[in-house]
Amino acid sequence: AMQLLFLLFYSAVSASEIKNGIKGLPTVTCGEDAIIVSVVSEKPFTGNIYTKGFFEDEACSVQGTRRNSTEIRIPLTSQCGARRRRMVSPRGLLLDVTVIVMFHRLFLTKIDRSYHIECFYVQYDAQVSQSYDVSILPSVDLKSSNLNDDLPSRVSSAAPVCKYEVLVGGPSGSPLKYAKIGDTVYHKWTCSHFGWDNSEMCMTVHSCVVDDGRGKGQQLIDERGCTRDSFILDNLQYLSHLEAGQSSTVFRFADRTTVFFSCQIRLERVEDTEDQCKHNFSFCGDSSEGNSRAIDAPVRFEVQFQK
Known part of the structure; x- marks a missing residue:
């Protein structure tokens, strides 16, 4: 027998596909102590939702439990990669973070999605507003x-x-x-x-x-x-x-x-x-x-x- 090491740039197959997807856009709630992102999938979800760069941190990642609705809570601290910026006009605090929805439990594939989420906290009257941009996974x-x-x-x-x-x-x-x-x-x-x-x-x-x-x-x-x-x-x-x-x-x-x-x-x-x-x-x-x-x-x- 002969053993060779082969070099690959990836490896994933098209013969069988994960037939799932996201219904509409995720729901974002800018809470007092966390940003809550809720995702509704077309079929029961068994993959992972995590903040970019923190896949292996249990505090920043959740695994689907075969339900159609999955939620991740992102602390307002920098623990899970949320960036904080002080704004002058209007006065307040802007937090932004990138969330990845991954349908396979181990690998990123073409059906996965990346969401850039922003929450703005007004300084004086505690009003909360939210906005987020949606983009596909970045090209590599x-x-x-x-x-x-x-x-x-x-x-x-x-x-x-x-x-x-x-x-x-x-x-x-x-x-x-x-x-x-x-x-x-x-x-x-x-x-x-x-x-x-x-x-x-x-x-x-x-x-x-x-x-x-x-x-x-x-x-x-x-x-x-x-x-x-x-x-x-x-x-x-x-x-x-x-x-x-x-x-x-x-x-x-x-x-x-x-x-x-x-x-x-x-x-x-x-x-x-x-x-x-x-x-x-x-x-x-x-x-x-x-x-x-x-x-x-x-x-x-x-x-x-x-x-």
């Missing part, structure tokens, strides 16, 4: 780099050469240079073996992990090559014994600007594993949203999102 750019550009120079002519690409436009598309959350991309793995007839070899991509670069990861494809979360990454399609790929949509971890992805590739002779080369996923079982498994992750090669 990815710097592309090919981990395997110099691989042939580091292996002997008899060793297998495997390549990972992120493409725009499907299996024959052009290399991805920039991306934002929600973009559709195509992930492609290929191998060639010098010294053997390629038709005699069989490739299996397995044990794929995505992590945040800080030791927290999620296994997306297990040791058998089965997906664990079809919303993020569906079962790979094998176009030949030595080529696999899948379309997906760009995501990233909450409050993280870097995403890491690694897989292992197993190369075997076809005559030794004919059944496995058919890549029949009927035995894989449940791959519903949120079924990925948390693991401790090692340090990965880095791809930066531009802020």
Whole structure:
């Protein structure tokens, strides 16, 4: 068996989508000790609502409990990132904060929303007014780099050469240079073996992990090559014994600007594993949203999102 580390700019899939959304606009209440934001979803909500930059702070994040209405209370202090500004005309205190509504429990995806909320507290008569601007999640750019550009120079002519690409436009598309959350991309793995007839070899991509670069990861494809979360990454399609790929949509971890992805590739002779080369996923079982498994992750090669 052969293990390779592969570099990814994201990884999320289009084969299965979270069919949910927000009804209208969130309701904002500028209270005496907290800003209260209420969100009504089209279907029961199981994701997270949090203030930007404070996803892992329990005081600044709430998880949905399968209800259609979810509420977050943001303290008026700076604990959850609320900014305070003194205003002269009219006299008072202006607080603003960014709230993220994330439908997947772990990853930011194209259906998520970001809201910039402002509350103005008049100084003398204690009247409270409110306003907020709504925008989609900000675009992020990815710097592309090919981990395997110099691989042939580091292996002997008899060793297998495997390549990972992120493409725009499907299996024959052009290399991805920039991306934002929600973009559709195509992930492609290929191998060639010098010294053997390629038709005699069989490739299996397995044990794929995505992590945040800080030791927290999620296994997306297990040791058998089965997906664990079809919303993020569906079962790979094998176009030949030595080529696999899948379309997906760009995501990233909450409050993280870097995403890491690694897989292992197993190369075997076809005559030794004919059944496995058919890549029949009927035995894989449940791959519903949120079924990925948390693991401790090692340090990965880095791809930066531009802020």
